[in-house]
Amino acid sequence: MHPIFSNLRRLGLYLLSWIPIAGMLAYLLTIPGQLSMREAAILSIPLSLIYAFICLSSWYSCRGNPLEKYGLGRLIATHVTAALIASVVWGFAAAGMASSLSKMPSFPELNTRFRPAIPVIVGSGILLYLLSVTFFYIVIAVDLSRDAEARVMQASVLARDAELKALKAQVNPHFLFNSLNSISALTTSDSAKAREMCILLGDFLRRTLGLGEKTAIPLEEELSLIHAFLAVEKVRFGARIQMEENIDKSALDAPVPPLLLQPLVENAVVHGIANLVEGGWIRLSIQSQENGDISIVVENTLDPEAPARRRNGVGLANVRQRLQARYGSRASFAVKAGAEAYTVTLTFPAERKLQTT
Amino acid sequence: MNLQDGQKIRAIIVDDEELARQVIREFVGAHPEIELVAECSNGFEAVKSVTELKPDLLFLDIQMPKLDGFEVLELIGNDLRVIFVTAFDRYAIKAFEVHAVDYLLKPFGADRFEAALNRAKQRVAAGKPHRPPAELAAAARPPSQFLDRIAVRDGTRVYIVPVAKLDYVEAQDDYVALATEGKKHLKQQTISSLESALDPSRFLRIHRSFIVNLERVVKVEPYAKDTHVAVLQNGTQLPVSRAGYARLRAFLDR
Numbered sequence: 001m002h003p004i005f006s007n008l009r010r011l012g013l014y015l016l017s018w019i020p021i022a023g024m025l026a027y028l029l030t031i032p033g034q035l036s037m038r039e040a041a042i043l044s045i046p047l048s049l050i051y052a053f054i055c056l057s058s059w060y061s062c063r064g065n066p067l068e069k070y071g072l073g074r075l076i077a078t079h080v081t082a083a084l085i086a087s088v089v090w091g092f093a094a095a096g097m098a099s100s101l102s103k104m105p106s107f108p109e110l111n112t113r114f115r116p117a118i119p120v121i122v123g124s125g126i127l128l129y130l131l132s133v134t135f136f137y138i139v140i141a142v143d144l145s146r147d148a149e150a151r152v153m154q155a156s157v158l159a160r161d162a163e164l165k166a167l168k169a170q171v172n173p174h175f176l177f178n179s180l181n182s183i184s185a186l187t188t189s190d191s192a193k194a195r196e197m198c199i200l201l202g203d204f205l206r207r208t209l210g211l212g213e214k215t216a217i218p219l220e221e222e223l224s225l226i227h228a229f230l231a232v233e234k235v236r237f238g239a240r241i242q243m244e245e246n247i248d249k250s251a252l253d254a255p256v257p258p259l260l261l262q263p264l265v266e267n268a269v270v271h272g273i274a275n276l277v278e279g280g281w282i283r284l285s286i287q288s289q290e291n292g293d294i295s296i297v298v299e300n301t302l303d304p305e306a307p308a309r310r311r312n313g314v315g316l317a318n319v320r321q322r323l324q325a326r327y328g329s330r331a332s333f334a335v336k337a338g339a340e341a342y343t344v345t346l347t348f349p350a351e352r353k354l355q356t357t
Numbered sequence: 358m359n360l361q362d363g364q365k366i367r368a369i370i371v372d373d374e375e376l377a378r379q380v381i382r383e384f385v386g387a388h389p390e391i392e393l394v395a396e397c398s399n400g401f402e403a404v405k406s407v408t409e410l411k412p413d414l415l416f417l418d419i420q421m422p423k424l425d426g427f428e429v430l431e432l433i434g435n436d437l438r439v440i441f442v443t444a445f446d447r448y449a450i451k452a453f454e455v456h457a458v459d460y461l462l463k464p465f466g467a468d469r470f471e472a473a474l475n476r477a478k479q480r481v482a483a484g485k486p487h488r489p490p491a492e493l494a495a496a497a498r499p500p501s502q503f504l505d506r507i508a509v510r511d512g513t514r515v516y517i518v519p520v521a522k523l524d525y526v527e528a529q530d531d532y533v534a535l536a537t538e539g540k541k542h543l544k545q546q547t548i549s550s551l552e553s554a555l556d557p558s559r560f561l562r563i564h565r566s567f568i569v570n571l572e573r574v575v576k577v578e579p580y581a582k583d584t585h586v587a588v589l590q591n592g593t594q595l596p597v598s599r600a601g602y603a604r605l606r607a608f609l610d611r
Contacts, residue, residue: 177444178374181463185376188383236374274373275422277399305517307425
């Protein structure tokens, strides 16, 4: 749809902008010295009106020849040719108008006196046409950038949604009910341990609580969330969980999306440890690399013949999504299911400053 | 479990978490009529203990190492009462309701425990058997999740057959024979219920009595009027019915 025709208000504004052009044209027509100011004004008003509409057509040739698609040579050739044609047509129209006016007694011999002004008409026609080409290219560029802006907005809204969904899905009911069941068991056999378990569970839940409003937390906070989670799981699984950590302290102040790693550790427990009669290990490695990236590996033992878990890998998909949403192509995420170990590796750029908390 | 007066109910607890077993042990302790004969911490142990000890009642967790609760149930038959014990499992709980299976949700108190126990006893008195275990397992599976392995039992030994290694399935009365790697394992299940649990893009019912792993089929040849045979990689020939041939064609034309 034509941006000017599609809207009456815009069309009105556009035509208004041609009033000074008509004035300028009347002035130019008097320069060769043959026309009076009155005659020039009478000619220039309808001529400007005609040309205003001719220039609107340049929008179509701008649309058909996008700046980013064609070379400068082709663009200049196309638009200059169009400008020549438009202004010659305009020149003929002007000559026709002058000769019909000359039949009236009040404009004696207007057609011959008008002739020296024809180059003025054609010359200003070319310039005006090219001006309209520039104008429409600007209109198109503004539209494009507005579209891009809308897309970026939409993408960030989607990312935020995905994040919130992930966070809501976080405190896994299976984990919560099993932990409560452990407490229930301990109340009669070891009440001190039961109280300790309540405190550990409370600590973990409290840490996950306000995370929904945050876009990033220091890696250190995420690590202590993992420790709180594992403290609870250690009560349930006892000696079946062995945790090994290899952590580069210099990476710990980097901001990360909240709950980036905890789901990975939870998966390691649910899909690894919980399927092993004798238990197994979870290895967590956090390293700063020379190029400034942070590389994190979560690895766990697994039973390759374990029964299919009745909860699908939503956690993993969420982590990947949120990593993508925040870092785009600067992040990588890889999963390797080996014969005896399951390894998730992620790298992402360390952003030194934490802007929002 | 047809109990004589004074005869004890022999029970087994199956759960991989020590603390979870401890809760049930404590509640069972208040019932002198129940005798705890074993505790198991994984599915293999459970099948072994049930086969050897023939208990009357089983407290069965769902998520465990080696075999999950449903696989255990499929392997031990349905001549004992089972009370499922789980923390959270949307689909399983729905299936328990539909199939009138007793269950306990962790954490549970003594009142819930008593109620589940009483229901289990009443069902024994009414002589109502469980629905076929495979049907319950199928109902409890999350939608659009197909079987990726089948557990079979030979005496006290349990074999896991990954469905990728399955060549074909043959119906034999109330059983299905699973042909894999040159061996055949028998399992008590109807071929229709197994068919509905297998991924239809990988397994096809080619005959009233046969389901074939499509990856194994080398060629399909005409046999007699209106029938064909499917030849597998290892040379096995399976009959293909007219309807089976139409399904096979529809699959190949896709």
